[in-house]
Amino acid sequence: MKKVLLSAAAIAAIALSASAEQKIVIDGSTTVGPIAKAFAEYFMAAHPDVNITVSESGSGNGAKSIMNGVCDIADMSRPMKDSEFKAAADKGIQPVAHVVALDGLPVLVHPQNPIGELTIEQIRDIYTGKITNWKELGGPNLGIVVITRDTNSGTYETFEGMVMNKEKITEKAEYVGSNGAIRQRVQSTPAAIGYAGLGFVDKTVKALKVNGVYPSAGTVRTGEYPISRPLFMYTNGYPKLGSPVYQFVTLYLTEDGQEMVDQIGFIPVTSY
Amino acid sequence: MRIETRRLLNRAFSSLGLISIGLMALVLVVILTPIIAKGSGAFVFRSTVEHRKLMFDHWNRGNPERVKQDEAKAAVARAPVYQMLSDFKAELESMPRAERSRYKKPLRAVETALGRLLGPNPGSRTPVLMRQQYGATRWDRTQAKLDNLLYSEEWDYSNPDALGVKVLRPRVEDFRTTKLEPLFGYVKANIKPMMRPRWTFYWQFLFDTSKDSHIFGGIGPEVLGTIYLTLGAMLFAVPMGVIAAIYLCEYSREGRVISFLRICISTLAGVPSIVFGLFGLAFFLNTIHVSNSKSVLAGSLTLALLILPTVIRSSEEAILAVPRAYKEAALSLGAGRWYTIMTVILPAALPGILTGTVISMGRAAGETAPIIFTAAVSVGRPLLPIEALSQPTPALPWNIYNLCTEHEAVDEIRHVQYGMVFTLVALVLLLNVFAIVMRARISKKLRG
Amino acid sequence: MSEAIQMKRVSRFTGTEEEDFGSRSAHVKTENFSVFYGAFEAVKKVTCEFPEGLVTAMIGPSGCGKSTLLRAINRMNDLIPSCRPSGKMIFQGEDIYCKNIDAVSLRMRVGMVFQKPNVFPKSIYDNIAYGPRLQGIKSRSQLDDLVESSLKQAAIWDEVKDRLSTNALGMSGGQQQRLCLARALAVKPEILLMDEPTSALDPKATTKIEDLIGQLRGQYTIIIVTHNMQQAARVSDLTAFMYEGTLVEFGATRQIFTKPRERQTEDYITGRFG
Ligand SMILES: Nc1ncnc2c1ncn2[C@@H]1O[C@H](COP(=O)(O)OP(=O)(O)OP(=O)(O)O)[C@@H](O)[C@H]1O
Ligand SMILES: [Mg+2]
Numbered sequence: 001m002k003k004v005l006l007s008a009a010a011i012a013a014i015a016l017s018a019s020a021e022q023k024i025v026i027d028g029s030t031t032v033g034p035i036a037k038a039f040a041e042y043f044m045a046a047h048p049d050v051n052i053t054v055s056e057s058g059s060g061n062g063a064k065s066i067m068n069g070v071c072d073i074a075d076m077s078r079p080m081k082d083s084e085f086k087a088a089a090d091k092g093i094q095p096v097a098h099v100v101a102l103d104g105l106p107v108l109v110h111p112q113n114p115i116g117e118l119t120i121e122q123i124r125d126i127y128t129g130k131i132t133n134w135k136e137l138g139g140p141n142l143g144i145v146v147i148t149r150d151t152n153s154g155t156y157e158t159f160e161g162m163v164m165n166k167e168k169i170t171e172k173a174e175y176v177g178s179n180g181a182i183r184q185r186v187q188s189t190p191a192a193i194g195y196a197g198l199g200f201v202d203k204t205v206k207a208l209k210v211n212g213v214y215p216s217a218g219t220v221r222t223g224e225y226p227i228s229r230p231l232f233m234y235t236n237g238y239p240k241l242g243s244p245v246y247q248f249v250t251l252y253l254t255e256d257g258q259e260m261v262d263q264i265g266f267i268p269v270t271s272y
Numbered sequence: 273m274r275i276e277t278r279r280l281l282n283r284a285f286s287s288l289g290l291i292s293i294g295l296m297a298l299v300l301v302v303i304l305t306p307i308i309a310k311g312s313g314a315f316v317f318r319s320t321v322e323h324r325k326l327m328f329d330h331w332n333r334g335n336p337e338r339v340k341q342d343e344a345k346a347a348v349a350r351a352p353v354y355q356m357l358s359d360f361k362a363e364l365e366s367m368p369r370a371e372r373s374r375y376k377k378p379l380r381a382v383e384t385a386l387g388r389l390l391g392p393n394p395g396s397r398t399p400v401l402m403r404q405q406y407g408a409t410r411w412d413r414t415q416a417k418l419d420n421l422l423y424s425e426e427w428d429y430s431n432p433d434a435l436g437v438k439v440l441r442p443r444v445e446d447f448r449t450t451k452l453e454p455l456f457g458y459v460k461a462n463i464k465p466m467m468r469p470r471w472t473f474y475w476q477f478l479f480d481t482s483k484d485s486h487i488f489g490g491i492g493p494e495v496l497g498t499i500y501l502t503l504g505a506m507l508f509a510v511p512m513g514v515i516a517a518i519y520l521c522e523y524s525r526e527g528r529v530i531s532f533l534r535i536c537i538s539t540l541a542g543v544p545s546i547v548f549g550l551f552g553l554a555f556f557l558n559t560i561h562v563s564n565s566k567s568v569l570a571g572s573l574t575l576a577l578l579i580l581p582t583v584i585r586s587s588e589e590a591i592l593a594v595p596r597a598y599k600e601a602a603l604s605l606g607a608g609r610w611y612t613i614m615t616v617i618l619p620a621a622l623p624g625i626l627t628g629t630v631i632s633m634g635r636a637a638g639e640t641a642p643i644i645f646t647a648a649v650s651v652g653r654p655l656l657p658i659e660a661l662s663q664p665t666p667a668l669p670w671n672i673y674n675l676c677t678e679h680e681a682v683d684e685i686r687h688v689q690y691g692m693v694f695t696l697v698a699l700v701l702l703l704n705v706f707a708i709v710m711r712a713r714i715s716k717k718l719r720g
Numbered sequence: 721m722s723e724a725i726q727m728k729r730v731s732r733f734t735g736t737e738e739e740d741f742g743s744r745s746a747h748v749k750t751e752n753f754s755v756f757y758g759a760f761e762a763v764k765k766v767t768c769e770f771p772e773g774l775v776t777a778m779i780g781p782s783g784c785g786k787s788t789l790l791r792a793i794n795r796m797n798d799l800i801p802s803c804r805p806s807g808k809m810i811f812q813g814e815d816i817y818c819k820n821i822d823a824v825s826l827r828m829r830v831g832m833v834f835q836k837p838n839v840f841p842k843s844i845y846d847n848i849a850y851g852p853r854l855q856g857i858k859s860r861s862q863l864d865d866l867v868e869s870s871l872k873q874a875a876i877w878d879e880v881k882d883r884l885s886t887n888a889l890g891m892s893g894g895q896q897q898r899l900c901l902a903r904a905l906a907v908k909p910e911i912l913l914m915d916e917p918t919s920a921l922d923p924k925a926t927t928k929i930e931d932l933i934g935q936l937r938g939q940y941t942i943i944i945v946t947h948n949m950q951q952a953a954r955v956s957d958l959t960a961f962m963y964e965g966t967l968v969e970f971g972a973t974r975q976i977f978t979k980p981r982e983r984q985t986e987d988y989i990t991g992r993f994g
Binding site: 061069113177180203256259 | 399400401402404425427429431432433434435436437438483484485557558564565566644645648649650651652653655659662663664665666674676677678679680681682683
Binding site: 620 | 850887
């Protein structure tokens with residue numbers, strides 16, 4: 001019996017030492033997800049001894065995860081709130097922000113929808129429920145299907161902050177859990193309106209001009225497009241120089257990192 | 273008269289039974305056909321030369337000579353395209369500025385579409401993102417990308433009171449009388465020699481890691497993660513469940529506490545799985561810190577809680593179904609309770625316990641909600657068993673959900689999504705078949 | 721009718737012509753022994769003695785408490801949660817319902833054969849070896865010997881010796897019942913309880929079991945419950961007649977069947993009765 005235990009312990013020890021590989025756990029925003037995933041694969045290809053896992057559960061959950069110490073990097077598509085900072089500090093965590101990219105928040109409609117342009121006020125009126133038919137905006141006689149993100153997401157909070165002007169979103173709005181889901185809802189519903197990160201726009205949906213400006217890398221970078229935001233990665237304290245986490249969160253500063261951000265559809269911060 | 277009514281009732285009942293069984297079969301066919309048809313597309317498909325290049329570059333698969341030849345032949349067929357492109361660019365240089373700018377946007381669109389179809393231009397710098405390093409790897413995607421090159425999608429909103437109408441405008445019209453005009457016809461006519469489609473059985477899809485978040489490669493980490501999570505859940509749930517069932521059936525005296533316990537177990541079985549997920553997060557991760565991040569361990573524990581009621585229930589039923597006579601016989605020979613349970617009751621109850629166990633195993637394999645917050649991630653390496661204690665993993669159910677709702681390029685990778693669904697369904701089916709066979713064998717042994 | 725029946729105290733069996741069974745010492749005896757199922761008294765203050773080495777038959781109409789009394793002797797009733805004994809059940813000088821008596825070791829000494837054959841879904845060999853293994857016998861040769869001798873004792877050896885490793889459930893009902901008997905014998909009990917052991921068997925198998933009982937007489941104290949009057953008359957030395965939980969009459973079999981002292985006994989054995 002003793003022998004069995006001893007050999008089991010030996011095997012466990014060997015296995016443990018063999019797996020002395022480092023891990024970086026990333027959680028948070030679905031908007032930052034594509035960047036984090038691309039960075040992760042790029043990083044793992046260069047560092048085979050590091051396992052990076054990325055999950056996309058929303059900015060709010062990312063914040064909670066880093067507060068609870070269950071992730072190393074929290075992706076967020078909005079800045080941390082004071083209350084979150086406080087809660088983190090209470091647990092001995094000091095969130096440090098790294099702005100990895102800029103993102104516009106295109107307002108999306110179905111490509112069949114003849115509307116091509118709205119003002120911020122019109123969008124707000126749609127989302128508060130004041131405008132309920134596309135006809136009121138010069139479109140076809142169709143009831144507007146309002147799609148919005150879950151309140152846990154940074155995308156929602158950005159939209160609320162930059163468009164809604166403290167007004168409440170209509171109760172008729174449909175809440176969905178990710179950028180991809182918004183796109184899916186909009187591409188399958190001719191009367192829908194939604195909003196998602198710049199990286200999620202493809203030809204199955206139509207991005208509207210807002211206040212006369214079309215959302216693009218150029219207009220977001222110059223600030224002409226009115227709804228935009230930085231995308232963050234938060235770490236607990238500034239990572240130790242040279243550590244894998246440090247290398248990871250500074251990837252966006254490298255040329256390759258910028259190219260990835262750009263090609264995924266976001267705006268690299270270094271090219272303002 | 274009476275006999276007739278009875279006959280009528282009989283006939284009515286048997287036809288009702290037939291109808292319901294037929295309906296069930298129909299539903300099964302309706303559900304399974306697309307899963308199998310589309311899912312098998314992840315394994316068996318017409319691959320292009322790009323796919324074989326990818327396989328060779330990243331997994332060292334294929335004969336180097338043959339791959340080189342393949343590529344060379346495709347390059348020969350593609351050469352005129354690049355020639356036309358550079359001829360057109362030279363032509364552009366000689367144009368007056370005003371005219372030149374007219375072509376700027378359409379040319380960029382053509383170049384992008386061409387890149388998606390054929391991969392980066394030969395001789396240009398290799399892009400960082402893998403999705404841009406290769407053209408279309410599958411023939412079905414090739415068709416879609418070819419259409420995208422040949423036509424631009426535009427919308428006709430001339431009637432403001434109605435919805436717009438999609439208009440496919442040939443891109444060639446943008447380039448009439450230029451040196452780029454023949455390109456479209458050439459690509460259309462020569463797409464086969466350019467892409468060299470060939471039927472492929474990509475069984476490694478099951479084992480390969482994904483490249484560039486599932487745009488290329490397979491679902492190895494997901495399959496492995498699902499197996500870890502399921503086995504882990506069984507490891508906790510089965511011993512606990514069977515012991516609990518033994519206690520409930522054989523040791524406890526029927527009383528208020530026990531009936532309360534039973535009600536609790538039944539209630540637990542009806543709790544939505546997301547509640548288990550949140551509980552797992554709050555308890556295993558945030559309270560007792562079984563690991564310092566999401567992990568297979570935390571996920572397994574959560575799944576174990578989820579299936580525990582089922583395991584207890586089915587084990588209890590199996591134990592209660594063991595004839596009392598066996599127990600009496602053992603006791604009358606002077607066996608104690610424990611000995612009776614181990615030598616007579618458990619062996620006789622094994623088929624039932626096994627069935628319940630495997631059914632809950634299927635459930636554990638397919639559950640998404642409990643692992644969202646405790647174990648599952650979108651991207652990650654395949655883990656060693658020991659790493660499963662501390663690290664999270666991709667897993668089929670979660671990644672199916674993730675691909676279809678959150679992936680930025682979901683339309684490109686429908687086949688991966690269906691491949692995952694197919695694999696998961698096949699996995700569960702396999703488990704069930706295994707259970708049925710095991711059960712039959714054990715029952716046969718018991719029956720003599 | 722029940723109010724007409726009074727509690728009888730049957731002491732020693734006196735007045736038998738050929739043999740004085742009373743001179744034998746009692747192997748098991750009950751004193752004012754009752755068994756309750758909840759509030760229902762299934763066995764009512766029975767006092768009697770089962771002498772060592774003899775065969776005692778228990779007869780009586782269905783539901784009169786024969787099985788209950790029989791199962792009380794090796795405490796099989798413990799399995800039924802609502803079942804509660806009172807009074808004394810004395811086995812070799814000790815009340816088996818005393819706190820310090822271990823039911824498990826009691827059952828090794830008091831074997832039982834049930835109404836329906838209840839072989840385990842295991843091989844014939846494993847069925848017989850179950851009890852001995854339980855007692856810690858591990859050596860293969862010892863087990864082999866025990867299996868063979870038990871099967872021979874139960875007169876089934878010749879039928880199964882070539883298929884000891886096949887599943888016991890594949891045997892006929894009569895064979896299974898004899899296997900159960902062999903299994904009980906393998907434990908080497910002192911008392912053998914049989915609850916209608918032949919009720920599910922054909923006449924031939926029944927004869928075999930009856931012959932067996934005849935052979936085992938003397939070595940074991942046997943208590944057998946039966947509805948078959950001829951069987952009781954054929955195999956037993958003593959007969960107990962029970963009615964609605966009460967022991968009505970207990971005496972030498974010959975006497976009970978020829979000159980019963982009680983009206984109820986006579987009515988029952990002559991079949992004039994309910
Ligand atoms: N588990 C039980 N719970 C409650 N009552 C019971 C139980 N078992 C038996 N009884 C009752 O106790 C009485 C005696 O039952 P018992 O089985 O001893 O009769 P029996 O004489 O063996 O009858 P039979 O000849 O039909 O086997 C019956 O009235 C029966 O209904
Ligand atoms: Mg009975």
